Amino acid sequence: MSRKGCLGCSFPVLITIVVVVLAVGVVSLLSGALGKAIIGEVGLPELFTVDAPHVQLPAEVIFHIGGFAVTNTLLASWITIVILAFFAWAVTHRIKVIPSRLQNLLEFALEWLMNFCIDVAGEKNGRRFFPIITTIFLFVIMNSWLSLVPGFGSITYTVVEHGETHVLPLLRGANTDINFTLALALISFVFVEYLGIREGGLRYFTKFINVRQFGQGVGQLLRGKVKSGFGGIFMGVIDMFVGVLEGIGEMMRVVSFTFRLFGNMLGGEILILMMLFLMPFLLAVPFYGLEMLVGAIQALIFGGLTLVFATMAVTQHEHEAS
């Protein structure tokens, strides 16, 4: 079949699309801050202009339950939980051996994550780590994709506080709240340390407080072997120092986990808001695609690093035991 036209569209359709895109482009250029700076005010209706974003790091409190402050990020994370749980329930309350389309989707995602876990941690540990890794992954990716849903950030909520009225977004991506990323980082940390202790028992802590070599050195010195004694003490001091570094490194994982996710997600959000401000409609579109990718990658990084650390914590003792 020979097709007339270009790019898979017939010419009238193509021309219409080009005209619409150009019109949107012109409007967005004229109404955005960028166009206003170059061309000047042309008097477009208020509707088209986008306010300059004002960056606020802490999440806004929407209301209080008793003494407990419910923030917009917490609300968003609850929505994510409801969506994920409902989706899972909708699929599995009538689960079939021959899957429906929805079941296929969930199975595909979980099987992919399961294979990822097994690839990294091996058959037995992969299956054991799978639930927590998958929960981290799904929570992060759904949070970030949810905040890309149109209208997500534009539902506002008016709070009157000390006589001032604040107009706040009702929802804000949970990934952009440091409390959320810190909570995830702590869970990842506790998970890894728990695995380490469960596998190695008290010996696990010798990784951080390593005095064996030092003790041997002292013993040899007392027995009169001065040279090897001092050598042992020297090596022992290095071992202790390495242990302390190891401990600090483990602690720093929490910080890096927290700020990696927080920074990426908040940065992405600000990026999109900036683009919307500079040139509404058109310029932000590629960045939406970029942010979807970033959300998926950050989720994979968070889950993957937790998986790798957990595997390290478990296999380290297998090596020592053998």
Added chain:
Amino acid sequence: MEGLGINLSTLIAQLVSFLVLFGLLYFFAYKPILRMFDERSQKIKDSVEQAEQVREQAAHAEEENRKQLEAASKEGQEAIARAMRAGDEARQRAEEEAKVQAGTLLDKARQEIQRERDEAIGELHQEFADLAIVAAEKVIEKSLDKEAHRALIDKVLEESGILKED
């Protein structure tokens, strides 16, 4: 810390949220889906094994069939050979019988011919004797007693017969 917005109650709330999500997903997603994976792989394994079994059975049945067919064809060939041999024998026997029968028939025919010839010769003798008697009566004009006559002639004929036999 204040500038970043870390506060304990929200942190705890997010921790709880994560644990709630973990629990919900564990019971609604991971457990049933993993069970389903295991069930499915078990099912696939079973059906593959079953298929293998069926294939084996089919091969077995085919082998059996082939053997039976072989046996049947061998039996058939044997039967044909036996029949041919029986046919040959029957033909030979029939030939021999026919020969024997023909021989006896020939003999009988010969004997019959012999007998008829003998009879004819005997009758001829009779006739000839009577003729001779009549002729002799005519010649000698003397009627011998018939009995004596006959004895005489027979004697002559006997002699001539012996002569002739030689």
